[in-house]
Amino acid sequence: MPQKGFVMKKQRSSFTGQIGFVLAAAGSAVGLGNIWRFPYLAAQCGGGIFLLVYIILAVTFGFALMLAEVAIGRKTRLSSIGAYGKLDRRFSPLGLVGSAVPAIIVPYYCVIGGWVTKYFFEFARGRCHEIAADADGYFDGFITASARFLDNPMPWFLIFLLLTAICVLAGVDKGIEKVSTFLMPVLVVLSIVVAFFSVTRPGALEGVKYYLLPDFSHFSAMTVLAAMGQLFYSMSIAMGIMITYGSYMKKEDDLERSIGQIELFDTAIAFLAGLMIIPAVFAFSGGDESALGKGPGLMFVTLPRVFADMELGGLIGTLFFLLVLFAALTSAISLLETVVSIVDDKAHWGRQRSTIAVTVFVFALGSLSCYGYGSGIIGAIKPFGMAFLDFFDFLSNSVIMPIVAFFTCILIGWVTGTNIVSDEVELSGPFRRKHLFELMIKWIAPICLVAVLVSSVLENLGYLRYGR
Ligand code: PFF
Numbered sequence: 001m002p003q004k005g006f007v008m009k010k011q012r013s014s015f016t017g018q019i020g021f022v023l024a025a026a027g028s029a030v031g032l033g034n035i036w037r038f039p040y041l042a043a044q045c046g047g048g049i050f051l052l053v054y055i056i057l058a059v060t061f062g063f064a065l066m067l068a069e070v071a072i073g074r075k076t077r078l079s080s081i082g083a084y085g086k087l088d089r090r091f092s093p094l095g096l097v098g099s100a101v102p103a104i105i106v107p108y109y110c111v112i113g114g115w116v117t118k119y120f121f122e123f124a125r126g127r128c129h130e131i132a133a134d135a136d137g138y139f140d141g142f143i144t145a146s147a148r149f150l151d152n153p154m155p156w157f158l159i160f161l162l163l164t165a166i167c168v169l170a171g172v173d174k175g176i177e178k179v180s181t182f183l184m185p186v187l188v189v190l191s192i193v194v195a196f197f198s199v200t201r202p203g204a205l206e207g208v209k210y211y212l213l214p215d216f217s218h219f220s221a222m223t224v225l226a227a228m229g230q231l232f233y234s235m236s237i238a239m240g241i242m243i244t245y246g247s248y249m250k251k252e253d254d255l256e257r258s259i260g261q262i263e264l265f266d267t268a269i270a271f272l273a274g275l276m277i278i279p280a281v282f283a284f285s286g287g288d289e290s291a292l293g294k295g296p297g298l299m300f301v302t303l304p305r306v307f308a309d310m311e312l313g314g315l316i317g318t319l320f321f322l323l324v325l326f327a328a329l330t331s332a333i334s335l336l337e338t339v340v341s342i343v344d345d346k347a348h349w350g351r352q353r354s355t356i357a358v359t360v361f362v363f364a365l366g367s368l369s370c371y372g373y374g375s376g377i378i379g380a381i382k383p384f385g386m387a388f389l390d391f392f393d394f395l396s397n398s399v400i401m402p403i404v405a406f407f408t409c410i411l412i413g414w415v416t417g418t419n420i421v422s423d424e425v426e427l428s429g430p431f432r433r434k435h436l437f438e439l440m441i442k443w444i445a446p447i448c449l450v451a452v453l454v455s456s457v458l459e460n461l462g463y464l465r466y467g468r
Pocket of ligand 1: 028029030031032033034102105233234235236241331332334335338
């Protein structure tokens with residue numbers, strides 16, 4: 001039975017043409033992955049070299065995989081759970097494994113969504129300068145939950161989660177999606193303004209160089225692993241979601257061009273986020289490069305300092321966090337909706353009960369990530385040496401998604417044959433990058449994926465270290 005997710009509540013082919021498809025898929029793709037995750041990974045994994053590897057992967061690997069997923073969906077008219085099995089019965093578990101990814105991501109996604117909500121709230125009540133004065137201390141105090149009730153992350157996680165759940169329950173996701181597509185260009189313009197301000201700060205030039213000029217001495221297998229995990233995450237691929245989106249795409253819409261547009265938009269926003277944050281790290285740390293290793297907190301520590309330095313920074317910061325909140329909300333809705341649909345399809349509980357059950361699950365799992373940096377019992381448990389949030393992030397992006405991507409390549413490249421995708425693409429026009437696609441799906445992507453998986457295991461066992 002097909003999933004009835006975010007884009008799925010109406011009849012199939014609900015997208016009103018190509019633009020409808022591109023906007024809906026971009027709404028899912030553009031989110032915290034671009035604005036929060038990309039800059040901190042780029043900062044951590046060598047700057048320019050990470051950016052270069054990411055872009056190369058996006059136009060080769062990301063393109064091939066997203067195209068394959070959307071084409072599978074459009075061909076089978078099924079969501080991932082049914083689609084893989086329809087192409088080849090032996091591959092039906094792949095749909096299920098892929099579906100586990102949103103269930104792992106959404107709890108910690110809502111925790112970060114909560115952090116954004118908190119920063120929006122604080123900026124809105126004029127605390128920009130106060131936060132910026134001790135940005136590190138403020139953030140650390142917040143996530144380690146050592147402060148008063150409203151100053152610890154739990155209530156904010158709950159607010160964001162409930163907001164997402166209410167949107168899913170009330171079925172207002174379409175409305176949110178519309179508002180968000182209208183707000184997204186505003187986010188782009190604002191990001192350009194902030195990025196321009198960041199790169200013109202004294203001392204920021206070193207950061208611009210670090211971000212834009214690849215330094216090959218920072219390259220390692222881990223750079224590729226991190227970039228690849230980020231690619232999957234950011235473009236919502238290797239988890240079956242794009243199959244569902246594809247199942248609602250019209251046969252006459254230009255598939256290849258749409259994929260190109262989504263990729264371009266997604267990568268442009270990530271690139272801008274990096275340009276806002278990384279040069280500012282250099283400018284405000286007085287060139288201290290260790291500030292680059294801040295990890296998940298980078299955006300929250302760096303941006304308040306940028307805003308505090310700006311004319312009207314309090315207002316711009318408030319608007320910025322509000323826009324990020326919207327981008328995060330549309331992505332979180334699409335994640336939660338996917339999980340709800342699967343539960344509903346399998347357990348036949350109905351939408352309302354399924355949404356409540358999934359929300360309780362997300363709350364339980366998300367609490368681990370929420371308190372994982374603290375000094376309490378949860379903070380003391382470190383699976384594989386990582387805080388819970390980093391662990392779930394690693395599990396989905398660096399373990400499960402590469403596995404799903406690998407088997408998708410094997411299925412299309414070697415079992416069904418690449419024609420299944422090429423024929424689908426050619427229904428709506430010439431397939432311009434057909435040879436690249438075939439080479440990627442059959443050879444380069446699977447080999448890369450095995451290399452990446454092996455190195456991720458080695459890294460985890462302590463035999464390899466991240467880029468820098
Ligand atoms: N791609 C989203 C982001 O970059 O924030 C995250 C995401 C949203 C992944 C929706 C998967 C998904 F279904």
